[in-house]
Amino acid sequence: MGKVKVTSKNNQVKVQIRSSNGEQLNQNMAAYLSSVNVEGFLPFYIVTNSEGFTAEYGAAGFETAKDFFKNRVIDQNTFYNFIDSSVKALSGMSAYNMEYGNVLVSLDTVLVESRTGRAMYLYYPVYGYNNGNFFNTFLGDVVSNMTTPSATDVSYIERLNDMLRHPDSMSWDTLKEYADSVKVIIPNVPQMHPASYSEPVITPVQPINSGNAGKTCPVCGTYNALADAVFCSNCGNRLNLDDINVSIVETEYKTCPACGFVNSPDSVFCAGCGIKMDEYKMPEDKQETDEKKEIQNTSILIKNGRVVDPVSGTDEVIDVFIKNNVIEEIGHDINAADFNSEESDNIKIINADGMIVAPGLVDTHVHFRDPGFTYKEDIITGASAAARGGFTTVVCMANTKPVVDNVETLRYIQEKGETTGIHVMQTATVTKELNGTELVDMEALADAGAAGFTDDGIPIMDEHVLVTAMKKAVELDLPISLHEEDPEFIIRPGVNQGKVSDQLGYGGASATAEDVMVARDCMLALNTGASVCIQHISSGNSVELVRLAKKLGADIHAEATPHHFTLTEDAVLKYGTNARMNPPLRTENDREKIIEGIKDGTIDMIVTDHAPHSEEEKAKPLENAPSGITGLETSLALGIKSLVEPGHISLMKLIELMSKNPAEFYRMVPGSITKGASADIVIFGEKDLWTVNREDFASKACNSPFIGWELPGKVHYTICSGKIIYQA
Numbered sequence: 001m002g003k004v005k006v007t008s009k010n011n012q013v014k015v016q017i018r019s020s021n022g023e024q025l026n027q028n029m030a031a032y033l034s035s036v037n038v039e040g041f042l043p044f045y046i047v048t049n050s051e052g053f054t055a056e057y058g059a060a061g062f063e064t065a066k067d068f069f070k071n072r073v074i075d076q077n078t079f080y081n082f083i084d085s086s087v088k089a090l091s092g093m094s095a096y097n098m099e100y101g102n103v104l105v106s107l108d109t110v111l112v113e114s115r116t117g118r119a120m121y122l123y124y125p126v127y128g129y130n131n132g133n134f135f136n137t138f139l140g141d142v143v144s145n146m147t148t149p150s151a152t153d154v155s156y157i158e159r160l161n162d163m164l165r166h167p168d169s170m171s172w173d174t175l176k177e178y179a180d181s182v183k184v185i186i187p188n189v190p191q192m193h194p195a196s197y198s199e200p201v202i203t204p205v206q207p208i209n210s211g212n213a214g215k216t217c218p219v220c221g222t223y224n225a226l227a228d229a230v231f232c233s234n235c236g237n238r239l240n241l242d243d244i245n246v247s248i249v250e251t252e253y254k255t256c257p258a259c260g261f262v263n264s265p266d267s268v269f270c271a272g273c274g275i276k277m278d279e280y281k282m283p284e285d286k287q288e289t290d291e292k293k294e295i296q297n298t299s300i301l302i303k304n305g306r307v308v309d310p311v312s313g314t315d316e317v318i319d320v321f322i323k324n325n326v327i328e329e330i331g332h333d334i335n336a337a338d339f340n341s342e343e344s345d346n347i348k349i350i351n352a353d354g355m356i357v358a359p360g361l362v363d364t365h366v367h368f369r370d371p372g373f374t375y376k377e378d379i380i381t382g383a384s385a386a387a388r389g390g391f392t393t394v395v396c397m398a399n400t401k402p403v404v405d406n407v408e409t410l411r412y413i414q415e416k417g418e419t420t421g422i423h424v425m426q427t428a429t430v431t432k433e434l435n436g437t438e439l440v441d442m443e444a445l446a447d448a449g450a451a452g453f454t455d456d457g458i459p460i461m462d463e464h465v466l467v468t469a470m471k472k473a474v475e476l477d478l479p480i481s482l483h484e485e486d487p488e489f490i491i492r493p494g495v496n497q498g499k500v501s502d503q504l505g506y507g508g509a510s511a512t513a514e515d516v517m518v519a520r521d522c523m524l525a526l527n528t529g530a531s532v533c534i535q536h537i538s539s540g541n542s543v544e545l546v547r548l549a550k551k552l553g554a555d556i557h558a559e560a561t562p563h564h565f566t567l568t569e570d571a572v573l574k575y576g577t578n579a580r581m582n583p584p585l586r587t588e589n590d591r592e593k594i595i596e597g598i599k600d601g602t603i604d605m606i607v608t609d610h611a612p613h614s615e616e617e618k619a620k621p622l623e624n625a626p627s628g629i630t631g632l633e634t635s636l637a638l639g640i641k642s643l644v645e646p647g648h649i650s651l652m653k654l655i656e657l658m659s660k661n662p663a664e665f666y667r668m669v670p671g672s673i674t675k676g677a678s679a680d681i682v683i684f685g686e687k688d689l690w691t692v693n694r695e696d697f698a699s700k701a702c703n704s705p706f707i708g709w710e711l712p713g714k715v716h717y718t719i720c721s722g723k724i725i726y727q728a
């Protein structure tokens with residue numbers, strides 16, 4: 001392939017690479033460039049105003065990329081390949097943002113600015129892209145950046161728009177032609193080039209992974225000396241395991257306060273678990289004070305609590321005695337004095353007078369973002385949020401990076417989960433890289449302990465793929481959970497298509513998007529006999545469809561989230577991006593039908609869909625912010641407020657929906673307050689009011705519309721495997 005200068009007339013091109021998910025783009029950029037021999041004669045300069053970089057990794061990765069591009073010449077092929085590799089890698093993770101058809105996270109923006117002030121944005125489309133609306137949105141930005149949009153500009157945009165729909169036919173020459181033909185003034189982009197331009201100085205740049213000593217971070221370039229480092233000590237990103245080649249011996253070490261991994265002395269981020277060590281605040285209940293140690297090592301006697309246990313049907317004030325991780329005894333009037341003095345000295349007594357003592361809650365739909373998006377949440381902080389919410393078991397969704405479509409990633413999560421104090425279960429995806437077409441090795445993943453299979457975040461559109469997966473799931477006796485939104489009926493995700501989206505001119509996601517898929521999958525479940533869960537149901541008609549399928553004998557189940565039974569689309573006007581989620585909040589009528597479904601058992605699980613995002617991400621305009629809200633720390637309270645207090649269901653029923661049913665769906669033995677059962681227990685005040693404060697969240701994220709709400713149902717203790725893992 002010949003080398004083509006992509007420059008303006010006077011030979012200078014400035015490139016700004018922006019990504020709606022900056023850190024990923026840069027990770028790929030740095031990794032790719034470390035593996036190529038850069039040659040050619042196109043000088044690239046990266047300029048940044050940090051736009052589009054949402055995480056600290058982004059900035060670090062960006063600096064590396066800048067260094068790489070500086071004074072280098074890159075040929076067309078290299079550039080193409082680089083963009084290609086970035087886009088391919090990005091498309092695999094589109095699920096987390098739920099932008100249908102691989103939009104947004106998969107879409108990268110390259111600004112080519114010529115020295116004459118002429119510039120263009122190249123919107124590089126991703127494979128599998130199938131929704132033109134986003135391009136139009138971005139192209140709209142271009143138009144709005146034009147100082148004097150003329151008829152030519154408009155026709156240019158139209159041409160570009162058309163070209164982007166056929167990326168294969170896009171040539172470098174066309175790109176060049178566009179770069180010099182469009183008058184786009186980009187504000188706030190610093191001028192990088194001196195007025196008198198001379199040929200770039202080509203200085204040889206060391207490849208990223210040079211030499212034999214050490215493992216260089218593909219994102220920020222920092223040298224990590226320890227052979228078994230998994231995460232970069234500087235930027236916290238995952239290091240490429242293939243590149244391990246370490247010989248340097250460190251003399252002083254820094255032990256991670258969260259996971260105990262021994263790091264090199266100047267490490268900022270832990271190479272074992274990825275947390276920022278200096279800023280890590282150990283959850284109070286994990287601090288090794290003498291008092292806590294004592295609590296951890298003693299038996300626990302819970303006195304005078306009202307035991308509400310849907311498994312045994314118990315609803316009475318009764319004492320519970322815990323020893324050796326299990327419930328040793330339940331009964332009236334168990335007293336410390338009943339035990340011999342040595343034992344009774346070591347009993348931690350909890351006075352649960354006026355409180356509810358229930359089986360530990362089970363949330364079977366959480367996103368802990370680990371690996372890959374640990375700036376939003378990680379397994380340790382996710383588990384702390386769970387404990388604070390009264391949960392002792394969680395089932396994590398698989399839209400991490402890499403996605404859980406392989407045994408190695410599954411094991412990583414399971415092993416880290418074991419250090420948290422709660423039970424962390426992990427699902428695997430149905431399809432590889434969530435691509436909707438190729439099935440994962442379901443058997444191997446089942447053998448390795450996957451809790452079930454789900455492409456949560458994106459719908460599975462291909463019936464053949466889904467039916468094959470359902471049949472395999474039947475063989476493996478594992479459930480399949482489905483995110484039901486057909487992109488055909490979505491103009492923009494995250495907000496209901498209705499009065500609010502009309503008011504905002506947003507487009508929105510129609511309830512039909514959910515209904516058509518739920519109708520299909522109810523019938524497929526019936527037909528295959530698979531155990532299927534309709535995730536986070538949001539539409540009243542979908543509830544009706546599940547009701548019918550259950551009546552017909554399908555092994556079908558449905559989840560409802562606290563936000564879907566508490567809020568309606570109006571919340572978007574009040575809480576903005578913190579009310580943007582997939583599927584969206586819908587109408588009062590839908591909300592009522594969800595409650596009806598909960599009452600009559602059509603909906604059998606309450607889950608949070610805990611979907612943490614960073615403040616920066618949620619600070620973006622509604623159309624650009626990611627979908628999803630956190631939920632673990634407000635779920636029980638909202639269940640009481642929206643379902644129990646108005647008299648829709650009993651407290652017993654709420655606990656059934658938040659513990660027994662989800663556990664059983666994912667093939668676990670449900671927790672119960674009975675002799676011999678594992679001591680997984682939540683103790684809360686049903687009517688104890690508390691205020692949701694953003695500072696109090698144990699989660700890394702605080703993207704919740706419920707901040708400032710006063711809620712009932714304060715959790716006082718969470719006990720998991722006989723240990724107090726949270727205490728208010």
Ligand SMILES: NC(=O)N[C@@H](CC(=O)O)C(=O)O
Nearest residue numbers: 096367457581582611627628
């Ligand atoms: N619910 C959301 O809006 N987002 C979830 C994905 C999902 O559960 O669909 C996420 O991963 O952020």
Ligand SMILES: [Zn+2]
Nearest residue numbers: 456457483535
């Ligand atoms: Zn989902």
